[in-house]
Amino acid sequence: MSHIPQIKIPATYMRGGTSKGVFFRLQDLPASAQVPGAARDALLLRVIGSPDPYGKQIDGMGGATSSTSKTVILSKSSRPDHDCDYLFGQVSIDTAFVDWSGNCGNLSAAVGSFAISSGLVDAARIPRDGVAIVRIWQANIAKTIIAHVPITNGAVQETGDFELDGVTFPAAEVQLEFMDPAAEEEGAGGAMFPTGNLVDTLEVPGVGTLTVTMINAGIPTIFVNADAIGYTGTELQDAINGDAKALAMFETIRAYGAVRMGLIKHIDEAAKRQHTPKVAFVAKPAAYVSSSGKQVAVADMDVLVRALSMGKLHHAMMGTAAVAIGTAAAIPGTLVNLAAGGGARTAVRFGHPSGTLRVGAEANQVDGEWVVTKAIMSRSARVLMEGWVRVPGDALQ
Known part of the structure; x- marks a missing residue:
């Protein structure tokens, strides 16, 4: 043989x-x-x-x-x-x-x-x-x-x-x-906000009508308020990844958001586009214990963010989603910006399941459209x- x-x-x-x-x-x-x-x-x-x-x-x-x-x-x-x-x-x-x-x-x-x-x-x-x-x-x-x-x-x-x-x-x-960093996604016309709005309402069958920010920066991302879907923003992986009903809800949000963003034409196509868009939920700062057991205080952050990648809650934060967070935080009126306290800002520190991360973004308006020239963060x-x-x-x- x-x-x-x-x-x-x-x-x-x-x-x-x-x-x-x-x-x-x-x-x-x-x-x-x-x-x-x-x-x-x-x-x-x-x-x-x-x-x-x-x-x-x-x-x-x-x-x-x-x-x-x-x-x-x-x-x-x-x-x-x-x-x-x-x-x-x-x-x-x-x-x-x-x-x-x-x-x-x-x-x-x-x-x-x-x-x-x-x-x-x-x-x-x-x-x-x-x-x-x-x-x-x-x-x-x-x-x-x-x-x-x-x-x-x-x-x-x-x-x-x-x-x-x-x-x-x-x-x-x-x-x-x-x-x-505004992603030039096919179907989205290269727009940072593909619908032209900083905030939209998204009809998601079986979930409801959600207020969302949909942004193409770093990676296409759909932001939703944590309390709108029954969360606080302090959750760790085990709270979501073992909940099949919750994961199905997030995938449904992702699929309908992808259609609305022009990334796919029909929700059935989402299964062949697992990496993008991302879904994240945000909340005002609150103290929590990170996955390593470290205490994270309100003073350590400007906003809470949890994000899903490939159908599961990420153990920290995807770097590209961090770019989306920093960009959205720099633009007054987005859900991320509002959860962080509103107003103009050039950097944001957000709490994620493993701790915190700071990301900066340079945003300004050109002819009425928001433009971000760059986002900056440190990794290793x-x-x-x-x-x-x-x-x-x-x-x-």
Whole structure:
């Protein structure tokens, strides 16, 4: 009996922010996977260990959560004034599907260091000591991200004393600038507010009429007030992720919001667009105990936010959703802004299940339309393992 041997592909397993993923250089992938299509998707699914009806991804690199079922492909950029092109693939855990519809803001923190270590950034642009400015083209959403990567003795510095709620150990700080973050989503006309309104009413069968803010910034996001759906905004994962009825409600909100935002034409299409849009609920500040047992006080935050990713409440906050939060908070009249106390602001600190996070945004009105030039936040990143990932030779079929 003949057996198909495994193939090995150069890869790096990295943490970026509160996520983990498998990073590849485009040139290292098998030829058939160097272009978008079924072969690439099949390969990444097998690398991560999906689809897995057990929901554990035991036979792959995935960690059985939306935060750890991720892949990144990098290549040297052909675009002027950019160092690398960054493509993100969110791998479904239980279905044979890779969602390419959005970015991962957390893994964005690891892109700069991976690009430097992989030779994708010109050596002349890397100081011996200091901060390297890596200009990233985010290919999923056609946006620029600027990463400020610390360098020591000519190499990426990964260790440091920067602490990030949701990550156990401190590391070196990486500052990210998401330039012109309003997402140019198909069907939404590139508008930050696809309906033209800061606040809308959304009819959701079986749920009711909800007041929502729907925004395309960082990632398309639907914000709803926590009390409108029976929550306080202080919930942790267990309060929602074990509640099938609650998860179904959030998915229904997400599907009808996606239609209203012009991202899909019919709610049935939402199943094939799991990564976007996100759904988040907001509330005025209140004290709570984080998932690590740390007390989070009212004074530690401006607003409470909880967000769902790939059908489950996120253990901290997606980086792209943080951009949406910062952007919405900077624009008077949105639900996020109102929950944060209203008025103009250039930064917001929000409470999430693991603690707090600060994100800044520069917003102003141009010809009556709101424009955000950039959103800024700090994350950290480090290499967990590097070498080769192995998959059965028929994985691309």
